[in-house]
Amino acid sequence: MTNSKRIYFDNAATTPLDKEVLEAMMPTSPKGLAILHPFIPLAEKPGWQ
Amino acid sequence: MAIENARKSVAGLLNAHPGEIFFTSGGTESNNTAILSAIRDLGCTHIITSPIEHHAVLHTVAHYASRKTISFSFVKLLADGHIDLKDLEAQLAGREDKCLVTLMHANNEIGNLLSMNVVSALCRKYNAVFHSDCVQTVGHYPIDLSRMDIDFISASGHKFHGPKGVGILYVNSNVQAKPLLHGGGQERNMRAGTENLYGIVGFARALELAMERYEQDSAYIKKLKAYMTTQLLQHLPGIGFNGDYDGSCLYTVLNTSVPQSAKSEMLLFNLDIHGICVSGGSACSSGASQGSHVINALKLDDIGVAGRFSFCKYNTMQEVDKVVEVLTGLI
Incomplete structure (x- = not known):
């Protein structure tokens, strides 16, 4: 590969995951809390930035 | 819940x-x-x-x-x-x-x-x-x-x-x-x-x-596709497009066809070497050697080397320019 930055024109195969989508999926993110089971806390709560 | x-x-x-x-x-x-x-x-x-x-x-x-x-x-x-x-x-x-x-x-x-x-x-x-x-x-x-x-x-x-x-x-x-x-x-x-x-x-x-974001994203991606189409036609004589590319067609996909030649046979490989990811067919059958079943089914008179360029909201006009520049050098 001669370029340091790749150009991705294969989005019909897979699109990059949106950051906002990832946040919604993360149980420790402020916007992802709804995923947590109400009675089962995380074994260890990782930091969230 | x-x-x-x-x-x-x-x-x-x-x-x-x-x-x-x-x-x-x-x-x-x-x-x-x-x-x-x-x-x-x-x-x-x-x-x-x-x-x-x-x-x-x-x-x-x-x-x-x-x-x-x-x-x-x-x-x-x-x-x-x-x-x-x-x-x-x-x-x-x-x-x-x-x-x-x-x-x-x-x-x-x-x-x-x-x-x-x-x-x-x-x-x-x-x-x-x-x-x-x-x-x-x-x-x-x-x-x-x-x-x-x-x-x-x-x-x-x-x-x-x-x-x-x-x-x-x-x-x-x-x-x-x-x-x-x-x-x-x-x-x-x-x-x-x-x-x-x-x-x-x-x-x-x-x-x-x-x-x-449908309205803004789709409008932007349509512009990208139209720009790439224009640039390819301008810089690559002989290039064609598979499917109804400027008609009833998905705005995220542009399937190109370049004439068969010693250089174009390795097109996707060479694009990859230049850091450009495109597909010759469905990603789910990548690695298959028989070519795209879709392009084959079209029964085109003049089958070129197909390349599927598919866009998203994160692509840019500068990336299109770079791809056209690389393609021009490769073919």
Whole structure:
């Protein structure tokens, strides 16, 4: 590969995951809390930035 | 709770009832479930499909046909790759057994869009079941299932900036479908197995964002595609495009055709060396040596080397310029 930055024109195969989508999926993110089971806390709560 | 909220959100965005939305592992599972259900639960003994469907449909149809309990036929294609709707009607009219029509909304390689309402009306006229693989269009088009008379549609999260490994199957509330997977009561007994909770939440969020931003994102991507088309025509004499690229076509896909030559044979490989990711066919069959089954099915007089450029909101005009520059040097 001669370029340091790749150009991705294969989005019909897979699109990059949106950051906002990832946040919604993360149980420790402020916007992802709804995923947590109400009675089962995380074994260890990782930091969230 | 999170799954049911996601289901309500997805149903709302597609204008369906939450009870019609089932989460799956993706488009392939959804297609398999719909096809099996049409055969087993709805009594279809003949399947009409096209030779340019995704392998998730083609191989599934071939699998059931190999058991000799059902038959299948391909609908003819027009010169531009669109489905020949007259042939579809002739086939439906000529059969006495119950048919499943499974045709994709947008072709994943050439982008051609199906006239869903016309096909739907034909299916209703001849009492056929209609399934559409909408993997390339859910999240890229406003889909209103309340105005679309269809039995099944399939969708997949990673096609619109959602996570991989999650999809949906829409089953019209008038259809009594049974599951593909057994052994659990999840998805209201329709899909056994622990749900992909994070994926499902991600799918719903991705669809929310896609629909919120549809107008601006689609307008931007259309400009990218038009710009690339113009630049390629200007800088690469002899280049062509497969499918109805400037007509009824997905705005995210541009399938190019460059004349066969010693240089162009290694085109995709050389683009990859230059850090440019494109596809010669479906990603799900990458590595296959026989070329694209879609391009082969078009039966073009002059088959060039096909390259599928597919865009998203994160691509830029500068990237298009770079690709055109590299292509010009390669060919």
